[in-house]
Amino acid sequence: MRLGLRLFLGFFLVAGLSAFILLRVVLGEFKPSVREVMEDMMVDTANLVAELARDELAAMPPGGDLTGTRFAQRVQDYSERPIDARILSARKRTLDFRIYVTDAAGRVVLDTGPAPAVGQDYSGWNDVARTLRGQYGARSTLEPLNPYGNAGDLGNGKDAKGSPVMYVAAPVRSGGRTIGVVTVAKPAAAVQQIISRAERRIWIAGLSLLAVSLAVGVAVTVWMILTVRRLRRYAQEVQLGQRQAPPKVPGELGDLASAMDAMRERLDGRERLEHMARALTHELKSPLAALRGAGELLQDELPAADRQRFAAQVVSQSERMTELVERLLALSTLELRRGPEHPRPVALAETVDEVLAQLDDRLQQQALTVRWQRRDPVRLQADAEMLMLAISNLLTNAADFAPAGSALELQVGVDAPSGSQGRSRAFFELRDHGPGVPPSAFAQLGERFFSTARPGSLRKGSGLGLAIVRQIAELHRGELRFEPAAPGLRVRLEFPDFTGASQTSS
Numbered sequence: 001m002r003l004g005l006r007l008f009l010g011f012f013l014v015a016g017l018s019a020f021i022l023l024r025v026v027l028g029e030f031k032p033s034v035r036e037v038m039e040d041m042m043v044d045t046a047n048l049v050a051e052l053a054r055d056e057l058a059a060m061p062p063g064g065d066l067t068g069t070r071f072a073q074r075v076q077d078y079s080e081r082p083i084d085a086r087i088l089s090a091r092k093r094t095l096d097f098r099i100y101v102t103d104a105a106g107r108v109v110l111d112t113g114p115a116p117a118v119g120q121d122y123s124g125w126n127d128v129a130r131t132l133r134g135q136y137g138a139r140s141t142l143e144p145l146n147p148y149g150n151a152g153d154l155g156n157g158k159d160a161k162g163s164p165v166m167y168v169a170a171p172v173r174s175g176g177r178t179i180g181v182v183t184v185a186k187p188a189a190a191v192q193q194i195i196s197r198a199e200r201r202i203w204i205a206g207l208s209l210l211a212v213s214l215a216v217g218v219a220v221t222v223w224m225i226l227t228v229r230r231l232r233r234y235a236q237e238v239q240l241g242q243r244q245a246p247p248k249v250p251g252e253l254g255d256l257a258s259a260m261d262a263m264r265e266r267l268d269g270r271e272r273l274e275h276m277a278r279a280l281t282h283e284l285k286s287p288l289a290a291l292r293g294a295g296e297l298l299q300d301e302l303p304a305a306d307r308q309r310f311a312a313q314v315v316s317q318s319e320r321m322t323e324l325v326e327r328l329l330a331l332s333t334l335e336l337r338r339g340p341e342h343p344r345p346v347a348l349a350e351t352v353d354e355v356l357a358q359l360d361d362r363l364q365q366q367a368l369t370v371r372w373q374r375r376d377p378v379r380l381q382a383d384a385e386m387l388m389l390a391i392s393n394l395l396t397n398a399a400d401f402a403p404a405g406s407a408l409e410l411q412v413g414v415d416a417p418s419g420s421q422g423r424s425r426a427f428f429e430l431r432d433h434g435p436g437v438p439p440s441a442f443a444q445l446g447e448r449f450f451s452t453a454r455p456g457s458l459r460k461g462s463g464l465g466l467a468i469v470r471q472i473a474e475l476h477r478g479e480l481r482f483e484p485a486a487p488g489l490r491v492r493l494e495f496p497d498f499t500g501a502s503q504t505s506s
Contacts, residue, residue, distance in 0.1 A: 015213040023206045034195055035188070039138065039168060042184050045097065046170035049075075050182040053101055057109070058174040065109040065118050066101060072110055075099055079112045090194055098165075098185040102128050104178060127169035131181045137169035143187070163189040231257055291318070340383035340475055348378045348387075348428060349412045355391045359399070367405045374411040378426045380495050382476055390472040393465040394430050394491055401434035401489070408432055415494075425478075425494045433488040445482050469493065 056071045066072045078095060085092045100111040106123025108116075122128045131137035143165045165187045172180040230247040234257065246261040248254065294310040302310070356363070356370060363370070380387065398408055411429040437445065445466060470480045478495040 015210060015217060019206055019210040019213070023202065026202055026206075031195060034191060034198075035166070038186065038191060039166060042166065042168040042186060043170070046168050046182055046184040049099060049184065050170040050172045053110075053180070053182055054172050054174055057101065057103070057172050057180045060103070060109065067110065067118065075110065075112055087194075090197070096186050096190040100183050100185075101172070102181045102183075104132070104180055106132065106181075109180070125167070127167045127183050128181050131169040131171050132178060134171075134178070137181070137183075139167045140164050140188075141167065163187050231260070235260065340386060342383050342385075343381050344384065345379045346382050346384045346387055348380050348426060349375050351384065351387055352391055352410065352412065352428065355388055355395060358392065359395055362396075362399060363408075366399060366402070368399060368402055369407045371407045371409050372411070373409050373429075374413045376413040378412055378414055380426055380476075382495065386472045386475065390469045390493060391428065393469050394428075394493065397465050398430055398432040398434075398489075398491070402432040403434060406433040423496060425496055427495070428493045429490065430492075431485050431488055431490040433485075436484055436487060436489050437482070439484070442482055442484075 052074075053066070053071050056066060056069045060066060060069075078097075078099075081095060083093060083095055098111075098113050100113065100117065100122075101109050102122050103109050106121055106125075106128050108118050108120050108122055111117045123132070126139040127137040129137070141164065143163060165185050167183050167185045169181050169183040171178045172182055227247075227249045230249065234247055246257040249257055291314055294313045297310050298307065298314075395408070402408060409431040411427070413427060415425050415427060447467060466480070473480045473493055473495075476495055478493065481492040481494065483490040483492070
């Protein structure tokens, strides 16, 4: 299972279980809490009504009832009182309390229900029995039919058949003794609309919270996946030997990227040092052997001509070693960079002209001519010094292999994109008319310390010149290519970043 899917499933389980448990707890506590509040209000109401009924219940003759009394009339007026109250988003249009009063024996002496139970014995009901014993009297009974008719707009709008009804009683006391009981009843359906609406809102809020949590989880997962993929791609590029800057990511992953880059730098530096030491040792053997031989011969008495020849050999081999060390240092410096140090718009053809001016003496000594095959006014976004170094190495290498009196053919231009997804690339191309390179050697051109023999000589170069050119091309996200020219070799230096035509046409 992929990392992203594991992260998302883990987040989904945590968020889903948390939302489920929260909803269960909230909804499980909501209904009992509403009923507790309703019962608390009914306790206050029952005790208030008990105080109002005390005098008339105390004056009631034995076996009589409260029908026709002032208290009974006021209670009846309450039940018939018109009401239209808006409670937040709910609307209440009926009064839902049923009130009945019993005497000290539990006989009903007043009842506001639609089917009055006056004269019936309620002494067995918990609300009446427990109150007469001096305890808190309350009960909840599932009524087969709503005895109050309409449950009101706060109810479910239907007959409350099968709906629970809550009864709360309060004692009527006179002269220190209990002379009766007042019971206040209210159907649960009267507040069911409020409960249902609140539950619906809780569900909506809970599901919305879950959706937002999942959206955040998806966003975090996608961010984590993209970040990890960037780190993986960076590691793969490092494995392939490409020099790329570590991805900039925040937090611990950014620290990991920096640690990976530091580790890569140390490993690259160690590997580069080992390889360079081996290659340098190999390359220095020939000039050191030549120097040692010349030095030993110079210790003896030699004719002036021989002494001059061996002294020139010492100078030549010393210069060769100096050039080798300088180029190796230059290549090492380039390999430590991740891109051009001072990029700016540079005219490619004019840069070639500057390098040709520096090499003019050598070209004249070899009677080499420069022939422009194409010269477009192209400007590159590049480091001018690096670009001149690359072109200088290419021209020097071509001069080493070009026969005297031949021509160096140059081109500067822009290739049209190939295909719908291709991009234009600026290029510098150089062709010499020398012996060329064997097909088996093309794959190794541009590697450090690989070179072919110069024409008319067994001496090889260090191969660092083309390695420097390749490194400069890679730092500019470009490419160094070689093609057989028959006769000679065609070298092409390509760059993807160019700003268009130069302002100065040549």
